[in-house]
Amino acid sequence: xKSIAFAAVLVALSGNFAVADTITAKEIAAGVSESxxxxxxxxxxxxxMGGKTHEISGKVAEVEKGTFSGYxxxxxxxxxIRVQCGFGDEFKSTVQSLRKGAxxxxxxxxxxxxxxxxxxxxxxxxxx
Numbered sequence: 513x514k515s516i517a518f519a520a521v522l523v524a525l526s527g528n529f530a531v532a533d534t535i536t537a538k539e540i541a542a543g544v545s546e547s548x549x550x551x552x553x554x555x556x557x558x559x560x561m562g563g564k565t566h567e568i569s570g571k572v573a574e575v576e577k578g579t580f581s582g583y584x585x586x587x588x589x590x591x592x593i594r595v596q597c598g599f600g601d602e603f604k605s606t607v608q609s610l611r612k613g614a615x616x617x618x619x620x621x622x623x624x625x626x627x628x629x630x631x632x633x634x635x636x637x638x639x640x
Contacts, residue, residue, distance in 0.1 A: 532567040532619045535560070537590040540632060561622040568595050568634070569617040572610050583607040585638075587616060593632040 543556040570589035577583055578598065585607060587595040597618035599607050610616060618638040 532565040535566045535568060537570075537593045540589075540593055541591040544632060563621065565619070565621045567617050567619045568597075568636070569615065570595060572612055572614045572616050574612070575607055575610050585610060585616060585618065587618060591632075593634075595634045595636060597636045597638045599638060 539560070543560055544553045548556070568587065568589055570587035572585060573588045573594065574586035575583065576586070581601055583599045583601075583603065585597045585599065587597060589595055595618060597616075597620070618636055620636040620638045622634070622636075
């Protein structure tokens with residue numbers, strides 16, 4: 513059985529994509545709760561997260577340069593849920609201006625896959 517944490521890839525958005533739904537840490541935590549079976553969690557993920565466009569807001573926990581290119585902004589969205597939001601080099605000035613603890617919103621499309629780690633963790637490629 514998968515452990516409590518989940519990772520999901522969120523794909524980058526640009527300009528004129530559909531409006532994103534806002535999803536909260538409370539909603540995500542309820543959907544992937546230990547009180548549900550793995551099949552119930554997967555079903556919830558497919559219905560509410562996978563392939564859906566979301567805006568996820570939190571506090572900046574870290575800003576890092578990517579291994580090959582771009583940048584990663586780590587967001588703590590509460591309830592032991594962390595989002596890793598990836599940005600291309602074109603967002604350099606935006607990303608470099610972020611400070612630890614600042615509020616930030618990342619927008620992206622959640623992938624249909626997730627893996628288990630510790631706490632809920634999302635990897636997303638976003639557009640500012």
